[in-house]
Amino acid sequence: MVVVDPGHGGADGGLADPRGGIEKTAVLRLAKELAGTLGDDFNSILTRDDDYGLSPGQRAGIANQARAEAFISLHAGTCKYPNRNSITIFVRKNDAWRQSGFCRGIYADAAAWIYNQAAYQEASRRLARLLASSFARFMPADVKVSVRQAPILVLRGVRAPAVLVEIGMLLSSPGEGEPTARRLPEAFAEALKRFLGKD
Numbered sequence: 001m002v003v004v005d006p007g008h009g010g011a012d013g014g015l016a017d018p019r020g021g022i023e024k025t026a027v028l029r030l031a032k033e034l035a036g037t038l039g040d041d042f043n044s045i046l047t048r049d050d051d052y053g054l055s056p057g058q059r060a061g062i063a064n065q066a067r068a069e070a071f072i073s074l075h076a077g078t079c080k081y082p083n084r085n086s087i088t089i090f091v092r093k094n095d096a097w098r099q100s101g102f103c104r105g106i107y108a109d110a111a112a113w114i115y116n117q118a119a120y121q122e123a124s125r126r127l128a129r130l131l132a133s134s135f136a137r138f139m140p141a142d143v144k145v146s147v148r149q150a151p152i153l154v155l156r157g158v159r160a161p162a163v164l165v166e167i168g169m170l171l172s173s174p175g176e177g178e179p180t181a182r183r184l185p186e187a188f189a190e191a192l193k194r195f196l197g198k199d
């Protein structure tokens, strides 16, 4: 089971492009296309299939309840990485302060779920690497693909290999006509097949 998480939704539109594209809509469209592409090979669900908001905890909860084998959160660029010709794959950064023991004991079991992702770091990095090599094959050579670590909120509660993907060209092409963006579902699907051992 692959859980695809279209970022934002409802009142939270995400980034807006001056030409009219809006992130919450662009990522939902891609999520549906990806689910359609995956449908031939294995099951997937979306955390949201319409225009409404979800908290990071709700998104993680849907993945955990579905016993996700992989969780992919889709976004269409950030202020920090505004390059339209880039795809950045984020894995959650280690909770280093916790591992150091500095706060051990202060944060009790009630909050333990927020460290779910810590057990999947190696697998999440493997998923990120497979996605990166798939994007490199499917995308034109001038698309810059990179893997980064960041303290991504939505990933921390997920009990599965999990990544967040920022796709720069998604927002710049709100219409149908962008050939680069059209290859994205295939690229995701190929990496996921390899990750889940179904190729």
Ligand SMILES: [Zn+2]
Binding pocket: 007, 008, 014, 015, 023, 074, 075, 076, 077
């Ligand atoms: Zn976003």
